[in-house]
Amino acid sequence: MNKQKTWHVAVLPGDGIGPEVIAQATRAIDALVAADPALAIEYETFEWPSHAWHEKHGESAPADYLQRLEKFDAILLGALGDPGPADDPNRYLLSDAVSLSPLLEIRKGFDQWCCERPCRPMKGAPQYLADERANDIDMLVIRENSEGEYVNQGGRMAVGTKNEIATQVALFTHRATDRIIRHAFEQARVRAAERKAEGRERSFGRDGKTSQVCVITKRNAQRFWGDMWTDMFAEIAKDYPDVATHHELVDAACMKFVSHPWMFDVVVASNLFGDILTDLAAVLNGGMGVSPSSNVNPSDRSRPPMFEPTHGSAPDIAGKNMAGPTAMLLTTAMMLDWMGVEDEAAARAGNRLRDVVAADLADHGRERRATDETGDAIVAAL
């Protein structure tokens, strides 16, 4: 065992139910640290970015917030977004500007170019599909998180007139496409190895490969980047002859995520298509309430990654001790997994937390419990 590493985590509770659910996450971290002398995690909690901060200071976070976050090993985020009073016609507009832009700025600022959202339904989670093979779903959607349809280029001309025209430009570079597709192939190998170790091999394609990467485009209507992705995917695949390859158009992929999602293994998609497909994957998982997510920079582990549940801030139930913390706890487990690459104690803690959450969900998934009641149960089990 290496010299013990102390992990420094920036905890950003955010808006709405964020503070409530993240409180259960920090309790779980405390319990894990208390139980294992080899594990050292320190965290600092910030009131920003948030609507509350915006109200006090006229901005959603201090001007230097990226610099302040930079020195942490990881960022754990609750939820962002608060549409404000229901009768304010601009409520969503305001909300987007105030707290969602920091979210995108953090991703961009630390070049968190890869967003991963695993999809493997857990016992006790809501099941939306009728087919029982839905229990066999086991896929990982990998989203390009740094460019593409999210570059925020374009504009509006003659705003509000009959001549108005709006443009929105999507931009794809070789650099970002190459790294995300390669990462997908690497993850396919990791998954195949894990399945082998656990004796649950899968077989893909005519020649029975043990893993698969499916690339998503809309090449038949968006030819420029669609062709670039397709060409690069074919090139990169040559370096991974052990991994089966597949291509789906985004519309067909969405359909197949409902009709037979158990066919997929690793899915790699652009920023927008990844956004759409990870949300669908979250439903397959049992919904937002049980779906964790990570934003990481696999090529530079010195840049802080951000871990956030896929759910939003759910302002309707905020402050009522009603929100389920399961997604937040699984998100915390993903953070521990990420630390676990360098730190055995963190790896153990991640597995431990995930097991405890899974058992809790299996036993109590159908009950309505208070946020801290679930937290109590988790802490007791840990």
Add this chain to the structure above:
Amino acid sequence: MNKQKTWHVAVLPGDGIGPEVIAQATRAIDALVAADPALAIEYETFEWPSHAWHEKHGESAPADYLQRLEKFDAILLGALGDPGPADDPNRYLLSDAVSLSPLLEIRKGFDQWCCERPCRPMKGAPQYLADERANDIDMLVIRENSEGEYVNQGGRMAVGTKNEIATQVALFTHRATDRIIRHAFEQARVRAAERKAEGRERSFGRDGKTSQVCVITKRNAQRFWGDMWTDMFAEIAKDYPDVATHHELVDAACMKFVSHPWMFDVVVASNLFGDILTDLAAVLNGGMGVSPSSNVNPSDRSRPPMFEPTHGSAPDIAGKNMAGPTAMLLTTAMMLDWMGVEDEAAARAGNRLRDVVAADLADHGRERRATDETGDAIVAAL
């Protein structure tokens, strides 16, 4: 009753299973015409656009094919696309170029700016969702069909090198946005009136309006066109105070199409988001096999509309008399509905055909039947 109108239909069987399924459609049309002296439909069948034509003539359709189609009242399309031999690495690329571009050219050429795909599961159709409220799904997805993410602008720079950059531009005009959003509100009113007549009113929003339009954007990440659509939607809504309004981000909308699709009424979306959501809606309907679709120009009925099932050409089962013709027959009913706006006999025929197909599906939906066996049953019932 007006002087009888003779409708001229261009029948384009296309590729793969197209010819087989469209044969059942023309049989049904013949039977409807034979049964009702007030109904007059004549059709002409073309071998193009198709891969077969491409093989013979080096192009997927004659150069003047749009001019030749222009004089018809409507176009009935089977299916397009043939990926070619499974071992050709360029199979899909070739397929796209050969027969999908005519599809987009017909939509564009006749300014078929509105694509409608109704979603109301029929008895006997496959049901993918576990919740029984899925039987209550009754929505209409309206897709902007003329511009947006499909304008085919952009390019690739430094192709195939490490410096490659691809751009893809989406373009939205006031004109096209205005007409599609207004059309959605109009359709919401039509649907509310129909529901009232049938005694199955629905209620939306706090003040219990009888219909709803939900607009889809990705405004929090694609701000330019997202803001334009949101602004215009709010403006246009003022002209329809009787219709409830709603907004969903595309990712959340996809999720809700799985978790509680019965909440939606009319959904209006851009070309790409409409493509994605109509494919999801097709799954909710019971899949491609039962999902019809229309491409129409509601502002100029002199331009021929095109009716096509949502399924593709299914080359694997082509020529085997195995493909289900249900989607194609329901598509034909949509064409008759469109004629029915001017022609009572066509309106009756559309309803009749839909009823017969629905009864057939309820009785035999779970059986594997030959294509023409289903056709025989439909023709016998008509």
